Amino acid sequence: xxQIGETIVSQVAFEHAFCCDLSKCKGACCVEGDAGAPLLxxxxxxxxxxxxxxxxxxxPEGLAALEAQGVAVKxxxxxxxxxxxxxxxxxxxxxDQGVAKCGIEQAAAAGAVDWPKPISCHLYPIRVTKYxxxxxxxxxxxxxxxxxCSLGQELKLPVFRFLQGALVRAYGPAxxxxxxxxxxxxxxxxxx
Numbered sequence: 001x002x003q004i005g006e007t008i009v010s011q012v013a014f015e016h017a018f019c020c021d022l023s024k025c026k027g028a029c030c031v032e033g034d035a036g037a038p039l040l041x042x043x044x045x046x047x048x049x050x051x052x053x054x055x056x057x058x059x060p061e062g063l064a065a066l067e068a069q070g071v072a073v074k075x076x077x078x079x080x081x082x083x084x085x086x087x088x089x090x091x092x093x094x095x096d097q098g099v100a101k102c103g104i105e106q107a108a109a110a111g112a113v114d115w116p117k118p119i120s121c122h123l124y125p126i127r128v129t130k131y132x133x134x135x136x137x138x139x140x141x142x143x144x145x146x147x148x149c150s151l152g153q154e155l156k157l158p159v160f161r162f163l164q165g166a167l168v169r170a171y172g173p174a175x176x177x178x179x180x181x182x183x184x185x186x187x188x189x190x191x192x
Contacts (some may be wrong), residue, residue, distance in 0.1 A: 001136075004178045005171060009160075012139040014183050017152030018125060018159040024147035027100025029124060031089040032144055035075045036082030038120040038127075044080055046115055047071040050104070053112045057103040058092065065091035082118065092117075122166035125159065158183065 001008045030037075039047070048071050055063065062085055069083040069091070083091040094103045104117045116122060125145060129136040139159055152162060160167065160179050168176050 002182055003134075004182065005175050006133070007135045007137055007171060007175070009137045009179070009182075010139055011186070013126060013137060013159045014179075014186050016139060016149070016159055017155070017157055018139075018145070018148050018162045019152040019155050019157045020162075021147040021151040022099050025144050026098055027093070028144035029142070030093045030100040030102065030121075036073065036084050036090050037118050039072050039080040039082060039118050040120075041080060043118055044072045050107070050113045050115060054092070054104055054107040057094065057107045057110070057112070059094055059103075061085045062091040062093065062103065116169075119166070119170055123163060123170060126163060126167075128170075 002011060002014075003009075051066070051071060058066075065083045065085045071083075072080045073083050075081045085091055085093075089100060090102075092103045093100045094106065095101070102117050102121065104113070104115070107113045108116045120128070123137075125140045125142070125148070126137050127140045129138070152159070160183065164176060167179065
């Protein structure tokens with residue numbers, strides 16, 4: 001584990017490669033699993049405030065799930081998550097030629113909202129565990145992401161660089177600069 005600012009980061013984020021390959025995984029991370037995407041408590045009011053703007057980007061099934069369950073639900077651990085459609089995909093998911101995509105992200109790209117998507121989705125495959133004095137950043141390994149690992153290796157793209165925009169959003173540009181320094185140091189050590 002490596003400390004950067006007020007985070008403790010798994011060395012895996014610097015050593016393993018990753019780059020989403022939607023053509024192969026079809027966005028399975030938005031469909032598979034036993035709960036919706038984790039939400040920060042501060043994101044629930046954001047979701048409430050953008051509902052009217054994102055509605056045109058969502059599927060009827062997703063809209064029905066949101067009507068029935070609300071914009072966010074508590075999971076079995078009492079944590080906020082996105083609602084699911086029939087226990088499967090996230091209520092905010094759309095499908096484009098069989099590929100799961102985020103309706104919130106599509107609304108942001110169209111200029112309808114200025115919030116890209118929940119930070120847990122933006123940071124994936126990094127999962128954040130919040131502690132009193134720091135955030136622990138660990139890389140989540142999941143079979144559905146094997147194509148992303150292969151493409152990342154092909155492109156020589158470490159996890160933290162793939163997530164540059166999300167990490168800057170979450171922790172700021174100084175965090176990313178320090179992460180680059182850590183990466184360069186680790187690279188120099190591996191060459192010795």
